[in-house]
Amino acid sequence: MKRRIPRLVIAATQSGAGKTTLVTGLLAALRQRGLKVQSYKVGPDYIDTGFHALASGRPSHNLDTWLVPKQHLRTLFLETAADADIAVIEGVMGLYDGGRQGVSSTAEIAKALAAPILLVIDAKSMGASAAAVALGFRDYDRDVELAGVLLNRLGSLTHEALIRTALADIGMPVYGAVRRDEGLVLPERHLGLTPTTETEAAAKVRDMGEMAAASLDLEAIRRLAAAARPLDVEAEDALLPRAEYDAQPGRGLRLGIARDEAFSFYYPTSLRVLERLGAVLVPFQPLHDEALPAVDGVLIGGGFPEMFAAQLAENASMRRSIRQAAEEGMPIYAECGGYMYLMEELVDFAGDAHAMCGVFSGRAVMQQRLQMVGYVTARLCQDGPLGAAGNVLHGHEFHFSREREPLAATRPFELTRLRNGAQYAAGQQYRRTLGSYLHIHFAGCPEAACRFLKECRAYAEEMGR
Numbered sequence: 001m002k003r004r005i006p007r008l009v010i011a012a013t014q015s016g017a018g019k020t021t022l023v024t025g026l027l028a029a030l031r032q033r034g035l036k037v038q039s040y041k042v043g044p045d046y047i048d049t050g051f052h053a054l055a056s057g058r059p060s061h062n063l064d065t066w067l068v069p070k071q072h073l074r075t076l077f078l079e080t081a082a083d084a085d086i087a088v089i090e091g092v093m094g095l096y097d098g099g100r101q102g103v104s105s106t107a108e109i110a111k112a113l114a115a116p117i118l119l120v121i122d123a124k125s126m127g128a129s130a131a132a133v134a135l136g137f138r139d140y141d142r143d144v145e146l147a148g149v150l151l152n153r154l155g156s157l158t159h160e161a162l163i164r165t166a167l168a169d170i171g172m173p174v175y176g177a178v179r180r181d182e183g184l185v186l187p188e189r190h191l192g193l194t195p196t197t198e199t200e201a202a203a204k205v206r207d208m209g210e211m212a213a214a215s216l217d218l219e220a221i222r223r224l225a226a227a228a229r230p231l232d233v234e235a236e237d238a239l240l241p242r243a244e245y246d247a248q249p250g251r252g253l254r255l256g257i258a259r260d261e262a263f264s265f266y267y268p269t270s271l272r273v274l275e276r277l278g279a280v281l282v283p284f285q286p287l288h289d290e291a292l293p294a295v296d297g298v299l300i301g302g303g304f305p306e307m308f309a310a311q312l313a314e315n316a317s318m319r320r321s322i323r324q325a326a327e328e329g330m331p332i333y334a335e336c337g338g339y340m341y342l343m344e345e346l347v348d349f350a351g352d353a354h355a356m357c358g359v360f361s362g363r364a365v366m367q368q369r370l371q372m373v374g375y376v377t378a379r380l381c382q383d384g385p386l387g388a389a390g391n392v393l394h395g396h397e398f399h400f401s402r403e404r405e406p407l408a409a410t411r412p413f414e415l416t417r418l419r420n421g422a423q424y425a426a427g428q429q430y431r432r433t434l435g436s437y438l439h440i441h442f443a444g445c446p447e448a449a450c451r452f453l454k455e456c457r458a459y460a461e462e463m464g465r
Contacts, residue, residue: 002230005081008221009042009110010150011091012120013133018152019120020048021184021208022176022216023090027055028209029218030086038084040077042106043092044375044396044439046265046302052090055205059268063089065104065112066375066394066418067267067441073112076269076443078233086225089115095137095144103375103418107144114229116147118175118221123163124153131166138172147224148173150216153180175224176216184208250453251278253460256295260285262312263337265302265439273442273449279456286341287311291321296465297331297456298322300338302439306366306401309346313354326359326433329462331385331455334435336399339427340364342435343403360428360435362406372397375418378438381425384412385434385455386448393448395440413438432459 010026012019023039030037039052039060044067052060061080065073081087091106092098095117098105110117119137121130130151138146149172154160160177167174184207212218255274257266263286271281282293287308292298305312312319322342326332334342345353345363353363378393380386386393397415411425413436427436432455442449 001233003078003082003233004230005078005087005228006085006222006225007081007087007089007113007115007228008147008225009089009091009106009113009115009117010120011095011106011110011117012093013122013137014094014097017120017122018178019090020051022120022150022152022178022212023048023088024051024055024205025184025208025210025212026216026218026221027052027088028205029212029216030088030222031056032209032213033218035085036083038081038087040080040087040089041092042089042109043098043104044398045092046267048090050264051201051205054201055209058084061269062267062441063104063109063113064441065108067104067396068444070112072443073109074231075233077113078231080269086222088225089113095119095146096140107141110145111143114145114231116145116224116228118148118150118224119146120150120152122153123151123159124155124180127159127162128166130163131170131172134167134172135170148175150174150176150178152178154178155180173220175220176212178211178215181211184211248278249450249457250274253279253297253453253456254282254293254295255279255456256292256298257281257283258286258298258300258338259283260287261303262287262305262308263301263303263341265335265337266299267441267443270440270442273446274453277449277453279453286318286322287315290315290317292318292325295330296460297452298325298333300332300334300341300435302336302338305337305341306346306348306364309348309352309354312341312346312356316355319355319357322357323359326357326430328459329431330433330459331452332359332433332435333385333452334433335439336397336437339435339437340401342433346401347404359430359433360406361408362428363404364401365404366401369400371399371402372437374398376415376438377418378426378436378440379414379416380412381414382410382412382429384429385432385452386440386445387451391447393438393440393445395438397437397439399437412436
């Protein structure tokens with residue numbers, strides 16, 4: 001069986017070329033025309049997808065062949081894009097960049113989904129050389145369908161005409177030409193773009209949509225996407241084996257999901273795995289709520305707790321509630337920012353220390369330079385809420401803080417960096433509470449999701465629920 005889903009990839013020559021601005025604008029402009037637009041981001045990034053969702057009005061999904069096995073990629077895409085009029089996929093870094101040996105590169109994803117590519121070229125301080133760049137990207141891998149380019153940061157009509165002529169000489173179509181406009185630059189901070197929850201993002205997205213409508217050939221882009229060849233529908237489910245759905249280990253369980261300005265890094269399909277296993281997701285706000293809601297387990301994702309450290313510290317009742325839940329044996333899984341929140345203190349960029357939950361020992365101390373970014377394998381060194389000792393998970397790390405003075409004698413994870421093979425112990429575990437700088441995707445490790453829900457079930461039974 002085959003299914004036709006109009007789709008295209010927006011890639012770039014390198015990071016900083018303006019992909020997210022152009023994709024966000026394109027999503028907004030297409031939505032304004034009444035289309036159901038489904039967006040995606042190649043790689044593990046959480047923040048770009050927030051801007052996508054604001055522009056399209058739909059959750060944006062990550063396509064990452066390290067976090068989720070490559071054999072599931074096409075089915076996951078088909079499932080999430082099933083009712084869309086067009087799917088727009090934003091690449092990561094440069095077209096051919098990714099993890100070691102091209103893992104989760106934009107080119108790899110585009111080939112797996114048989115999707116045509118539009119290459120964003122930052123034309124600032126460049127003339128006919130833009131054609132040489134486009135030619136090189138097209139010829140580097142002829143299995144990649146590079147269908148045309150989007151010119152960004154043009155200085156004038158003369159500048160645009162010069163580059164269009166050079167591109168015409170190599171038979172490279174131009175699907176859009178955008179003038180330089182610093183007002184459209186998305187705000188950035190130490191982890192990349194400022195998350196949508198902290199900016200006047202709606203007005204910015206509206207401006208981007210107007211830019212796209214005026215500068216991109218929307219009808220040509222729609223025709224290109226519609227011409228993408230039909231995809232085979234895979235028989236197996238992308239998120240979980242059918243047996244696990246039928247077993248429903250999470251049926252009747254309530255999981256607290258920390259969601260506010262400080263904690264917002266979750267993959268929608270990762271949470272969907274928990275729902276498909278029967279769990280009910282209950283959002284709560286560590287910044288604003290007095291205590292945890294009535295739940296059988298808790299997830300605290302990443303985000304920017306360092307930017308809200310004083311407010312998190314002031315909400316002492318919530319910190320006590322989480323600490324008490326951990327003492328009672330409630331399963332709590334915390335990633336990166338959530339891990340920092342569960343430590344004794346968080347030291348912000350100004351050097352000020354703020355009391356956190358105190359479930360784990362030590363302090364999270366913000367640094368001026370990035371401490372770790374990249375894909376890792378994570379071997380469990382002891383039995384815990386995500387699995388038995390010896391199990392291996394795929395994940396990634398991206399953080400500016402450093403852990404100081406932890407008292408943990410043993411660590412629950414042994415991490416191995418994909419890029420260079422370096423190994424190191426990581427994380428902390430207390431009863432059924434587990435935290436580290438690791439980010440995982442439950443669609444890539446459904447057995448970990450099942451294990452977590454079974455631990456939640458055991459806790460609920462212990463509490464007489």
